[in-house]
Amino acid sequence: xxxxxxxxxxxxxxxxxxxxxxxxxxxxxxxxxxxxxxxxxxxxxxxxxxxxxxxxxxxxxxxxxxxxxxxxxxxxxxxxxxxxxxxxxxxxxxxxxxxxxxxxxxxxxxxxxxxxxxxxxxxxxxxxxxxxxxxxxxxxxxxxxxxxxxxxxxxxxxxxxxxxxxxxxxxxxxxxxxxxxxxxxxxxxxxxxxxxxxxxxxxxxxxxxxxxxxxxxxxxxxxxxxxxxxxxxxxxxxxxxxxxxxxxxxxxxxxxxxxxxxxxxxxxxxxxxxxxxxxxxxxxxxxxxxxxxxxxxxx
Amino acid sequence: xxxxxxxxxxxxxxxxxxxxxxxxxxxxxxxxxxxxxxxxxxxxxxxxxxxxxxxxxxxxxxxxxxxxxxxxxxxxxxxxxxxxxxxxxxxxxxxxxxxxxxxxxxxxxxxxxxxxxxxxxxxxxxxxxxxxxxxxxxxxxxxxxxxxxxxxxxxxxxxxxxxxxxxxxxxxxxxxxxxxxxxxxxxxxxxxxxxxxxxxxxxxxxxxxxxxxxxxxxxxxxxxxxxxxxxxxxxxxxxxxxxxxxxxxxxx
Numbered sequence: 001x002x003x004x005x006x007x008x009x010x011x012x013x014x015x016x017x018x019x020x021x022x023x024x025x026x027x028x029x030x031x032x033x034x035x036x037x038x039x040x041x042x043x044x045x046x047x048x049x050x051x052x053x054x055x056x057x058x059x060x061x062x063x064x065x066x067x068x069x070x071x072x073x074x075x076x077x078x079x080x081x082x083x084x085x086x087x088x089x090x091x092x093x094x095x096x097x098x099x100x101x102x103x104x105x106x107x108x109x110x111x112x113x114x115x116x117x118x119x120x121x122x123x124x125x126x127x128x129x130x131x132x133x134x135x136x137x138x139x140x141x142x143x144x145x146x147x148x149x150x151x152x153x154x155x156x157x158x159x160x161x162x163x164x165x166x167x168x169x170x171x172x173x174x175x176x177x178x179x180x181x182x183x184x185x186x187x188x189x190x191x192x193x194x195x196x197x198x199x200x201x202x203x204x205x206x207x208x209x210x211x212x213x214x215x216x217x218x219x220x221x222x223x224x225x226x227x228x229x230x231x232x233x234x235x236x237x238x239x240x241x242x243x244x245x246x247x248x249x250x251x252x253x254x255x256x257x258x259x260x261x262x263x264x265x266x267x268x269x270x271x272x273x274x275x276x277x278x279x280x281x282x283x284x285x286x287x288x289x290x291x292x293x294x295x296x297x298x299x
Numbered sequence: 300x301x302x303x304x305x306x307x308x309x310x311x312x313x314x315x316x317x318x319x320x321x322x323x324x325x326x327x328x329x330x331x332x333x334x335x336x337x338x339x340x341x342x343x344x345x346x347x348x349x350x351x352x353x354x355x356x357x358x359x360x361x362x363x364x365x366x367x368x369x370x371x372x373x374x375x376x377x378x379x380x381x382x383x384x385x386x387x388x389x390x391x392x393x394x395x396x397x398x399x400x401x402x403x404x405x406x407x408x409x410x411x412x413x414x415x416x417x418x419x420x421x422x423x424x425x426x427x428x429x430x431x432x433x434x435x436x437x438x439x440x441x442x443x444x445x446x447x448x449x450x451x452x453x454x455x456x457x458x459x460x461x462x463x464x465x466x467x468x469x470x471x472x473x474x475x476x477x478x479x480x481x482x483x484x485x486x487x488x489x490x491x492x493x494x495x496x497x498x499x500x501x502x503x504x505x506x507x508x509x510x511x512x513x514x515x516x517x518x519x520x521x522x523x524x525x526x527x528x529x530x531x532x533x534x535x536x537x538x539x540x541x542x543x544x545x546x547x548x549x550x551x
Contacts, residue, residue, distance in 0.1 A: 022352050025446060250315040295350055
């Protein structure tokens with residue numbers, strides 16, 4: 001068990017996500033930064049989608065009552081074990097009685113605390129002070145030790161501002177030369193404090209599109225919608241499944257993962273990319289983390 | 300129920316690395332959800348592995364696929380042709396499932412009905428008859444899990460949504476916005492005109508699927524009184540099925 005001694009306001013159990021239910025209005029949810037979450041499980045040699053703690057903005061303290069192995073990935077939150085400063089992206093051995101601590105995020109917004117075998121529980125559930133989280137490794141599953149494993153530096157982001165987000169433009173923008181120009185030259189944004197697991201508002205440039213609304217259609221993670229006010233909003237993991245606001249394009253999944261680490265005030269801008277390039281990157285990502293996705297049943 | 304639809308061209312657009320939208324038309328027409336339902340059968344039959352999600356909405360559908368198992372981006376022409384074939388076929392007209400749902404118009408539930416009758420210049424009885432006389436097609440389920448967007452209400456009783464949404468709309472509230480009607484699956488804020496309440500659960504987490512309605516379903520409403528509403532609320536779907544059987548009405 002991991003006994004929760006302190007918990008910030010935005011701590012939850014997250015998996016890779018739940019797919020196949022958007023037709024009922026249920027979004028994928030899951031870890032907002034797939035990269036950091038994925039690396040946690042990968043370093044521990046866990047299955048790609050076991051539960052980790054997602055800690056947004058910071059604040060967490062817990063004590064294990066078993067020996068296990070853990071890793072913290074994502075935002076820098078002054079990770080400590082028994083008051084000794086530890087580093088992110090590295091697997092540590094912890095013993096029963098060890099105290100884990102995460103402070104407020106200095107760089108990045110979301111951290112993932114992963115444990116060998118993953119946590120037990122309901123994906124998406126908030127975690128509060130006083131709880132006891134069951135850890136699967138205590139159920140006698142033998143594993144190969146991962147202690148000391150470290151993510152290679154080229155995979156560790158620095159979470160610096162300004163950030164360039166890669167955008168797949170939609171047909172409405174692709175065919176409009178003026179719009180393309182505006183995207184690359186003029187549009188500069190700051191991440192708003194209005195952000196959540198549903199999405200992220202952007203402040204700064206106002207976008208003028210010829211249409212105020214479109215016939216509602218499904219929206220994907222990363223879609224950049226333009227509200228009637230001209231404000232842009234990027235839809236993330238818990239976005240509404242269907243939307244009628246005009247859209248200019250969709251961020252690549254990788255850029256969504258990066259945006260999920262942006263703090264309010266961070267500067268962002270868009271750069272166009274191609275479907276082929278984005279897919280090459282995504283296929284590599286899915287292969288690396290061994291992501292298995294279930295198909296809808298036919299018939 | 301089906302109107303003649305003209306469809307100039309079906310659009311197929313890649314909207315993210317792993318998601319494609321097929322747009323049949325740019326209009327709200329009760330025939331399209333039925334076309335899309337048939338289209339789903341054919342797509343899943345053609346590509347048996349690799350379709351991860353399917354999001355139907357009005358006259359379009361968003362398809363998410365597994366990049367590692369199915370390079371669907373190479374099949375946009377095949378998708379377009381399949382979509383055209385389904386759109387043109389007759390078979391769609393006959394294939395639908397009709398669900399009969401209960402609605403209680405008691406004044407404690409029907410918060411906006413007096414105003415709607417007034418602006419439509421109809422008596423309460425006339426208004427109800429028009430609403431109950433239609434069969435509705437579910438265009439999409441979304442906004443909140445289990446919330447069905449249905450249409451088309453008669454022109455005579457169409458009404459725009461409130462400018463200021465209510466902070467709290469009761470679970471089960473049946474609403475009208477323009478020519479669409481829907482049911483709130485849970486207490487929530489809401490801007491639709493509230494005309495009554497449906498005691499069936501639109502969303503049940505323990506069931507798979509959890510949503511009572513799906514895009515492409517046809518819905519007929521039957522009026523119930525406050526007592527029956529209470530009974531169904533307490534005893535659930537079984538009571539509704541029994542009640543409708545006794546009344547000689549089809550049920551869900």
